Each structure stands twice: as structure tokens, then as C-alpha cells.
Amino acid sequence: MSNKNPNTSKIVELAKQKSLDTEKKVFSIIKSMMKNKKVINYNTVSLESNVSKSFLYNNEGLRKKIDMLRNEQTKLKKVINHKPNTSEKSKDVIIESLKFKIESLERENKELKDALIAKYGDFYKSL
Numbered sequence: 726m727s728n729k730n731p732n733t734s735k736i737v738e739l740a741k742q743k744s745l746d747t748e749k750k751v752f753s754i755i756k757s758m759m760k761n762k763k764v765i766n767y768n769t770v771s772l773e774s775n776v777s778k779s780f781l782y783n784n785e786g787l788r789k790k791i792d793m794l795r796n797e798q799t800k801l802k803k804v805i806n807h808k809p810n811t812s813e814k815s816k817d818v819i820i821e822s823l824k825f826k827i828e829s830l831e832r833e834n835k836e837l838k839d840a841l842i843a844k845y846g847d848f849y850k851s852l
Contacts, residue, residue, distance in 0.1 A: 747776060751776060751781070754770065755790060758770070758773060765795055766791065767791060
């Protein structure tokens with residue numbers, strides 16, 4: 726007794742409307758996240774808006790928006806984390822200290838080699 730041609734147009738219409746409402750909700754949450762300077766990626770948007778990640782990936786408008794904002798945030802992080810180059814004076818100080826260290830190590834190495842040669846000489850004399 727089932728209907729061979731059920732009228733599902735109203736169900737489809739309601740599903741589309743629900744999807745549009747959810748999309749508007751997600752866009753408003755993204756705007757609030759931007760105002761609060763929160764990290765924007767699929768996971769955080771999904772958690773904040775209580776929608777699945779697949780909904781975000783499958784919705785082209787949301788996907789483009791999240792990708793764009795995520796890329797902007799990573800570029801900003803790279804700029805913020807970029808350390809200024811060390812000055813010439815500090816480089817010179819580092820170079821001088823390394824030169825001094827090399828000289829002292831070379832002196833120590835020469836002294837140890839001389840001591841080793843002397844020990845070998847004593848060893849062979851005792852044979």
C-alpha cells in the first residue's frame with residue numbers, strides 16, 4: 726500500500742533551507758572568531774559551530790572562506806615569528822669569541838700531541 730510516487734519536494738526544500746540556515750550560522754561564528762582573534766581552521770570552526778567537518782568541506786563557500794582565513798593566519802604567524810637579523814657588532818663579537826676558542830683548542834691539541842710524543846719516547850726507551 727505504499728505510494729509509488731511519493732511527494733518529497735517539501736522534504737527536499739526543508740533540507741535545503743536547513744543547510745542554508747546552518748551555513749549562515751557558521752559564517753556568523755567565523756566572523757565572531759575573527760573578532761576574538763581565535764585560530765580558524767576546520768577543526769575549530771566545527772567545534773564552535775557544532776557542525777561536522779564534512780559539512781564544512783562539502784560546502785564550497787565555507788571551504789573557500791576557511792582556507793583563505795587559515796592561510797592569512799599562517800602568513801601572519803610567519804611574519805610575527807620572524808626574528809630580526811643579528812647586528813654586525815654582535816656578529817663580530819661572536820666571531821672573535823669563536824676565533825679565541827679555536828686558538829685555545831689548537832694550543833691544547835699541540836700540547837697534548839707533544840706530551841704523547843714524549844710518552845711514546847719514554848715508553849720505547851724503557852723497552
